[in-house]
Amino acid sequence: MKENKVNVKLILNDSEKICEANIGDNLLDIIRKNNIDFDTPCNGNGSCGKCRCKIKENTEIGASSKKHLNKSELISGIRLACDTEIKSDLTVELSNKIKDMTVLISGVEKEFKINPSVQKHYIVLEKPTLDDQRDDLMRIKDFLKEYLKIENIDIDLNVLRKIPKALREDNYNITVTMFDNKIIDIEPKDTTNNNYGLAIDIGTTTIAVYLLSLYDGSQIDVISEVNNQRNYGADVISRINYTLENPDGLKKLNASIVSQLNNIVKNIAKRNNINIDNIYDTVIVGNTTMIHLLLGIDPENIAKAPYISGFTEAMELNPKDIGFSFKSNISIMPGVSSYVGSDITAGILSSGMLESEKYSLLLDLGTNGEMAIGNKDEVITCSTAAGPAFEGANIKHGVGGILGAISKIDLSKEEKIETIGNQPPCGICGSGVLDAVSEMIKYSLIDETGRMFDEEDDDFEFEEYEYLTKDLVEIDGMKQYVLAKDSKGDVISFTQKDVREVQLAKAAINAGIQILVKEKDLDFNDLEYLYLGGGFGNYMNVQSSLQIGMIPLELDGKIKSIGNCAGSGAKMYLLSKEYRNLIIDKVNTSKYIELSNRKEFQDYFVNGMMMERIYEPAQKYTQNQGITVDTF
Template sequence: MKENKINVKIILEDGEKVCKANIGDNLLDVIRKNNIDFDTPCNGNGSCGKCRCRLRENTEIGVSSKKHLSEAELNSGVRLACDTKVMNDLTVELSNKIKDMTVLISGVEKEFKINPSIKKHYIVLEKPTLDDQRDDLMRIKDFLKESFNLENIDIDLNILRKITKAIRKDDYKFTITLFDNKIIDIEPSDTTKDNYGLAIDIGTTTIAVYLMSLYDGRQIDVISEVNNQRNYGADVISRINYTIENSDGLKKLKASIVSQINDIVKNIGKRNNINIDNIYDTVIVGNTTMIHLLLGIDPEYIAKAPYISGFTEAMNFSPKDIGFSFKSNISIMPGVSSYVGSDITAGILSSGMLESEKYSLLLDLGTNGEMALGNKDEVITCSTAAGPAFEGANIKYGVGGILGAISEIDLSKKNKIKTIGNKPPCGVCGSGVLDAVSEMIKYSLIDETGRMFDEEDDDFEFEEYEYLTKDLVEIDGMKQYILAKDQNGDIISFTQKDIREVQLAKAAINAGIQILVKEKNLDFNDIECLYLGGGFGNYMNVKSSLQIGMIPLELDGKIKSIGNCAGSGAKMYLLSKEYRNLIVNKINTSKYIELSNRKEFQEYFVNGMMMERIYEPAQKSQTEEAAVSSI
């Protein structure tokens, strides 16, 4: 019987693809099955309104589309893919701007002595004689003991199988590779410089792969990409839910990340003209859910109270067991808990807080808000569900750090916004979200409770900036402030609901910081430094974070951005056995604080919802002449 298939033509910015579908198929499922990159932060449950597409044919309007889209958008053919059924041939216009996301790959680097677990030794053996009939392995062990003071040497069986030929191929001149005290490779001639490792930071949103020389510690190359798992949700809970709701969900998410890393490693070897068989150790960091998905471990119970993960300790695995196509040993850095993963552990290591007598804080704001307080003696950690607001998932016109994202806002200037790449605006990313609320507080467009100014309020406080109120509008019953218009002439605004989302996020972060400091009976004078890690921490305006009350004002002057601290920590773990041992031992004795169990959290949280103006508006004479007309 002939299948009743229909055509769905997907129009992308860089080409088009014709897909086959069955009548009644969900459009988002069709897009996913055909491996088309598409941003779906809520995993298609209809809550975020981000999977927008434009259909050239008339289709039924779903419930979620009616909820999130304006009448003008619906009339122009815009729909949400997650609640659109494919009932006939369709032509669908998609934006895959997520591929243009800015990925932070640099971090503050410490100087330290290189001492990796992987070592290569060039050996020239005396040839055996009738008077010296030691076996090949014994002769190698004796040489290592005499020349390098190495004892208790073990050997991989596969290497033992080729030992007899390998050492004789170049007349008993050869190179052995050791992982700690185990021989894992043997090659004819001197290949000591062909010694490489990888440090891989698997973020919820992005991936960064660093190629490192284990011979001299140099960073040779780095490749960064958007995490392909984003097609299954922007945050860890969405991805966990996908594995629960779909019988093959875990298999798909594992295959997605493994395939992507395999491709990156292949590409990084090719473009640097190295044999990837000479990559011997790969250190991987990521939040606990990302590591579970990579290893194919069911993450379901991470999302359910009491939030228990399968494991958090340091591990070493065979690449074949994971599904990697390269031969390197796989080292997983230790995490602390279900919501403080090895990416934070790596940040703790690279920040340097473990080498100081004084206490420091680490704050990493991604899809969650993780933080740590520690010094050379101890570390305590906690996590807050704060990230979605700053990743754009819960913001009406929120986007990731893509080209065209509004990243800076200054309401005192004629051109009040700046976008990434100076491209036409397409939405607001995390740093822009922070600036939006900060600027609206500064100019009294919102009050201390977060309520937007409206016509019934008393006269505007700053007469010379009264023109700003003209961009305060109400659309579909929601008060909002117009920031810009996109290249199609559609408005990009910041809504009253967006402000509430930021208040919830910043109050949770502030409360977490307060509880960590109180836990050790410290005050903010005792804190040496607040390290900001991750992409959002790197690009955000620190003054904006202080203005909205996300970071306590007492820490002003102690704040330092350290970039991709997870990647930097992974490189330290790869290149130094001493740092590897330090962080493993320290994390084994660390303490995780579950904020929901703390009575004082609610008090700190409620207080943290309020906003007080810290910085006064700029004097008009000191700024550009602003345009007084509404956008």
């Protein structure tokens, strides 16, 4: 081994990989260089505390490790990878939480008339004679004009090249594939059934690819995966930072998504036994940063004031220009602004709000709380910097929606928690975070300002639930409520700081809702629905969102979860020219409100920090003994 070279053994689940590194290299860089999926929500800037790994050898403790890890973790060799400098041979155990993520693929499906931009027409042409010497293309165009009333017909050179052979292979019986008025394919025989399209939803965390028949509109298959860009940060800002901090950062993130989509499309065609060349249209939606990264457009200005993106309008693109290995036309759905992307416009479309007289709200909660108010005449949108608390980031024991994540909490029950997949608890995901705060208010473990109960200063309100206070402890000077222990016996708790994070997020969301409603001079009673989109909106307990004051209580009874509404909207855009035109038109005339520019935002925000108890504790039915915690 050369002088400054060392070996790093990376152990991941049951496999291991020995990698070469230089002394002085950063451990996270080595993990990334070796293409290992590893959760790094803050893109390695030391703020999230999630890139934990266990190192066998004794290593120095970096400042971020000191900040995020407790004494026993540090003693057992746990370090943050982004904070660890390699100085000798190392054996590193990684716990990979990325691949087990649950992905929401179902949304609200509406019934509508199928009328896709891509249509296949089986036509039987008259054969040429000495009296009829029209060339092949003219013969096709004349037929399309006369019988199908298609004017101004266009064609690409690569399709033109196929015509002479295709026409004569089956005696002038051909199938012509049109994208609006452009001929995009010519095949001999009747192939009208072999007409497929894709709707792709590129989320910051997950990707869903739907295969649909453009012949009858049916969904044939769906593949969903964790977005491989996750290795470069959990949220859009971390990914943009990666492109700024690394000279080839944009190239890497672009290559990551393009190659992941190439593989998924290849697989979905193969496993359904369809010819990949019969996929003619692919509609792509995503937040504005995801779309920039897909197209290799520098997203730098999205992250800094005045927050200007390269583009937001609808696009029809050539797959080759993007780097796709399949031939389908690429339709990019229009977005509104840097922080209201086409995933939200797709949600607006699928919610149905554009088809109603009455106004409705749409709320999509992720790192940002994107929201819209609209009806058949107009749409107004805004985005609040809600922070990633509901994605598990910035929460001490927060995790994404992975197996084992605590997703439901009910303090009245003997089993206080439920986990995803009923697996042993490993952390708290967004819906669990929401429940934690809601339940703590309900049972008087925090007061309306968010302060945790203190037995020295406060009287506990509900005698029959007083045992719950036993799980309120102080660890390393931080008050926290213990929810469970993980498989290694380590405590999973919700801290005072976590409560504050949730208060900030929910106050921002509440303020956004209030401003949108006020913008239209409406009352909450005037609204038809509040649609909740996205994974978190689908899994969260609506009562908890009302209890913590994130959603105004007046909207109780009008709240509808619409699942992966971005995917549903992409499918509608793929299958219906009418819906395609409708959303393009509404986006063109929509209004975007920059909340940071609104004076009243601050007032709503400050008021929104409070959390009044609206639900009483459940009737007591059993005694719980609490969890024993070792503090140090």
